[in-house]
Amino acid sequence: MRSLEDIILPILLKDYLVYAIYFLFLTTLLLFVILVIHKTYVERRERRREELIDLYRRAIGDYLGGDHPALNRPSKRIEYDAFSEACVNLLSQVGEAKTERIRMLLKENSVVDFYRRMAYSRSWTKRFYGIETLGLYRLYELRNLFIDILNNDPVREVRAKALWGLSLIADEDVLWIITRRLATGGISRSSKFNEYIYTNAINTLKEKGLGDRFVEFLKRIKDDGDIPVGLKKDIISATGVSGLREAVGVMDEYIQTYPEDPLMRVACIRALGLLGGLGKERMIEGLSHSDWRVRAVTAGAISGDVDGEVINSLRQVLYDQAYFVRLNAARALSRLGREGISVLEQERDSNDRFVQDVARYLLQEANIHV
Secondary structure, three states: OOOHHHHHHHHHHHHHHHHHHHHHHHHHHHHHHHHHHHHHHHHHHHHHHHHHHHHHHHHHHHHHOOOOOOOOOOOOHHHHHHHHHHHHHHHOOOOHHHHHHHHHHHHHOOHHHHHHHHOOOOOHHHHHHHHHHHHHHOOHHHHHHHHHHHHHOOOHHHHHHHHHHHHOOOOHHHHHHHHHHHHOOOOOOOHHHHHHHHHHHHHHHHHOOOHHHHHHHHHHHOOOOOOOHHHHHHHHHHHHHOOOHHHHHHHHHHHHHOOOOHHHHHHHHHHHHHHOOOOHHHHHHHHOOOOHHHHHHHHHHOOOOOOHHHHHHHHHHOOOOOHHHHHHHHHHHHHOHHHHHHHHHHHOOOOOHHHHHHHHHHHHHOOOOO
16 A cells, blocks of 8 residues: 555655746746847947947048048947947058047047056956057057056956057067066967067067167077077067068078077078078078978978079988978979979879879979879
8 A cells, every 4th residue: 555655755746847847947938038138239239339430430531531520529338449440440541640640539539548447447358458459559658558567467368468569569678578578478378479479569660660670689689598599489480470681691690599409490491481581501401401390491491593402402302201391392392483393293203102192293283284
């Protein structure tokens, strides 16, 4: 015979399950309603932002064209963001004279002050956004703000953004500030980030006609023991990416100063290749280097007019033990005009299966019948 407990317990469990199902249904329904409301709000806000950007862009364009439209000073966050975006878009399209007028508008309408206050917000995401926005204005007068954030903000991402802001207004002093901070660590462990920062700084100096100052900077840090060799490699890489041809001679000095560091040689050779300054001696020396990375990068950097000795060296490293060396050598030959193509045509019947395959592939890529 079933006990009272055996009868009551299932009934109670059933009631609890029914209540749980009702609760989950109502919760799901509430979440769905919230999602729809939030989506509608975000879409309306985005449409409003686009409308404001278009309105400000036209008004500022008329102002730059000589008219004097009544610009309503922003009063809400969305209006500040729209005004700022309209100005930043125009800053990348106009000349120096109009650039200064746009920056004056940003100051006169308290937009700079708004983001300056945001840079000291309690929320680190707001500080990050504020500094990023200020950096886009490229105002040298914000130098001390960026330095203050760089020295005192507790969040690494915010300090890194302040460093980025400094790179966009770089002069000789700022260049040393950036270098000392990156040298001490705590901000970046990424070579790509470092390269990006210095590329910005070099381009800024070039715009000011101060490219030669960066060359002097490269010479001064070459023997500076307080600056890690890894950071110097990143700076060399940025020099090549930014196209600072005045620095070609300094690359050879770095190779001579760090003869036992293959990665420094790699950075210098890659930069020389980008700058069009890789000479015959460095080509042949690099293709015969004991480190496969140096051979691979050298082969990849060779281009332009080269003589038969360099082409012969490339032909030899088609048989290198390292895959990337052989591949880069074949690609280099395909870039060297008729003489390089002739080598590939001869090597497509090589006894080495890989040399055959890569020669045929690159000849096909060059639209040459195989």
